[in-house]
Amino acid sequence: MADDATTVAALRARVAGFVRERDWEKYHRPKNLASAISVEAAELLELFQWRSDSEPVDAELKARVEDELADVVIYCLSAANTMDIDLSDAVLRKVGRNEARYPAKEWRGRARGASLEG
Amino acid sequence: MADDATTVAALRARVAGFVRERDWEKYHRPKNLASAISVEAAELLELFQWRSDSEPVDAELKARVEDELADVVIYCLSAANTMDIDLSDAVLRKVGRNEARYPAKEWRGRARGASLEG
Amino acid sequence: MADDATTVAALRARVAGFVRERDWEKYHRPKNLASAISVEAAELLELFQWRSDSEPVDAELKARVEDELADVVIYCLSAANTMDIDLSDAVLRKVGRNEARYPAKEWRGRARGASLEG
Amino acid sequence: MADDATTVAALRARVAGFVRERDWEKYHRPKNLASAISVEAAELLELFQWRSDSEPVDAELKARVEDELADVVIYCLSAANTMDIDLSDAVLRKVGRNEARYPAKEWRGRARGASLEG
Numbered sequence: 001m002a003d004d005a006t007t008v009a010a011l012r013a014r015v016a017g018f019v020r021e022r023d024w025e026k027y028h029r030p031k032n033l034a035s036a037i038s039v040e041a042a043e044l045l046e047l048f049q050w051r052s053d054s055e056p057v058d059a060e061l062k063a064r065v066e067d068e069l070a071d072v073v074i075y076c077l078s079a080a081n082t083m084d085i086d087l088s089d090a091v092l093r094k095v096g097r098n099e100a101r102y103p104a105k106e107w108r109g110r111a112r113g114a115s116l117e118g
Numbered sequence: 119m120a121d122d123a124t125t126v127a128a129l130r131a132r133v134a135g136f137v138r139e140r141d142w143e144k145y146h147r148p149k150n151l152a153s154a155i156s157v158e159a160a161e162l163l164e165l166f167q168w169r170s171d172s173e174p175v176d177a178e179l180k181a182r183v184e185d186e187l188a189d190v191v192i193y194c195l196s197a198a199n200t201m202d203i204d205l206s207d208a209v210l211r212k213v214g215r216n217e218a219r220y221p222a223k224e225w226r227g228r229a230r231g232a233s234l235e236g
Numbered sequence: 237m238a239d240d241a242t243t244v245a246a247l248r249a250r251v252a253g254f255v256r257e258r259d260w261e262k263y264h265r266p267k268n269l270a271s272a273i274s275v276e277a278a279e280l281l282e283l284f285q286w287r288s289d290s291e292p293v294d295a296e297l298k299a300r301v302e303d304e305l306a307d308v309v310i311y312c313l314s315a316a317n318t319m320d321i322d323l324s325d326a327v328l329r330k331v332g333r334n335e336a337r338y339p340a341k342e343w344r345g346r347a348r349g350a351s352l353e354g
Numbered sequence: 355m356a357d358d359a360t361t362v363a364a365l366r367a368r369v370a371g372f373v374r375e376r377d378w379e380k381y382h383r384p385k386n387l388a389s390a391i392s393v394e395a396a397e398l399l400e401l402f403q404w405r406s407d408s409e410p411v412d413a414e415l416k417a418r419v420e421d422e423l424a425d426v427v428i429y430c431l432s433a434a435n436t437m438d439i440d441l442s443d444a445v446l447r448k449v450g451r452n453e454a455r456y457p458a459k460e461w462r463g464r465a466r467g468a469s470l471e472g
Contacts, residue, residue, distance in 0.1 A: 003206045007125055008129070034159075034162050035166075035402070036403050039403055045389055051149060079183070088123075090191075092124075095136055107140050153285040237440050239363040239440050241361065243362075257458040273399070280392075312427055316357075330425065331368050345378075
């Protein structure tokens with residue numbers, strides 16, 4: 001699996017190269033990237049909007065999810081590049097904060113009002 | 119920088135552990151995660167909604183962006199776990215498709231209608 | 237019910253007055269309003285993100301939905317004011333197009349791929 | 355202008371009729387509608403994502419904005435129908451709360467942290 005062998009930095013570099021080769025830095029300003037992440041997130045959501053919770057994810061849907069999820073992540077990587085943000089550090093620190101905020105003992109099995117992002 | 123040394127799999131494992139310890143898998147079904155990604159993306163966008171393009175990102179804003187960007191990415195990682203999606207593979211394949219779709223020679227400096235996600 | 241007696245123009249005028257009294261027109265440019273509509277839409281979505289399809293909407297949730305739905309609509313009204321768009325005309329024409337695109341005879345009871353917005 | 359002569363109830367009735375004729379009520383449950391509103395809001399945002407604040411809205415863009423704005427509003431109207439919410443009442447009450455929260459004297463010309471939705 002590529003995820004086992006690919007660092008976040010490697011993905012950021014690939015995206016940075018793509019942007020640079022096309023001189024698209026001027027489009028990749030923070031506000032535009034924030035908009036793009038929302039737009040792509042909605043394209044992912046659209047795949048599920050009329051489905052019920054219980055419908056399984058078949059191979060066709062999974063392929064489309066991979067495509068839209070990639071789009072969201074690509075723009076997140078570009079945002080990290082543009083604003084010089086260490087994504088791994090930000091993610092790990094946030095998970096740590098959530099672990100303290102939602103101790104497993106108290107929150108096992110229940111999540112009303114709770115979430116991964118706190 | 120943590121991004122240089124952290125694989126996507128390592129981040130996924132951290133998020134998976136957080137979810138498992140709390141028995142939150144039942145909340146992390148695909149449709150809910152797609153909703154969560156959109157919700158977090160909008161919280162990131164909200165940081166910019168009244169700002170003009172030209173306002174710089176100061177240290178305070180950058181810290182808030184890191185926090186919201188982490189939230190988006192955390193849910194993307196959880197979605198990859200839930201649906202068994204290799205994020206690096208999906209991202210690299212998509213960038214490759216976009217490289218072919220937007221050859222640098224033709225698209226340098228212009229992007230009307232073009233985007234990273236194609 | 238206020239909806240029976242309130243024209244869209246009356247709602248637009250109320251919102252326009254609010255904006256004008258505060259000299260907030262400079263914030264209510266099209267791109268900012270488009271961002272605001274997305275941000276508010278996500279706050280509405282957030283009320284449902286961990287719920288299952290079958291959970292009923294109780295009085296407490298309904299009150300919160302009213303609040304967030306109002307926010308979305310308020311920004312849509314402001315966008316109509318800013319860009320001089322007749323909302324009723326746009327809505328009625330779109331429903332008409334969808335009626336032609338999804339004839340009731342063929343589409344009764346099924347909607348995979350179909351939607352209100354077409 | 356149609357907005358001068360069209361009540362919110364009239365628009366709601368048109369949307370309700372469209373849904374009923376197709377037996378689409380089962381798709382128009384609250385959570386699905388909340389998702390749809392977000393999806394449509396993002397399609398509206400997409401029209402602006404690579405534009406700068408200063409680019410004017412030409413006739414072509416305005417036509418596309420009308421179309422996407424109609425989609426957002428149509429789903430808001432359906433949500434009001436599904437959850438028996440008086441939209442005009444909700445909007446007017448919210449504007450009233452915001453008028454009290456952001457007195458014109460104090461907030462004229464400045465909005466950092468302030469917004470229409472409070």
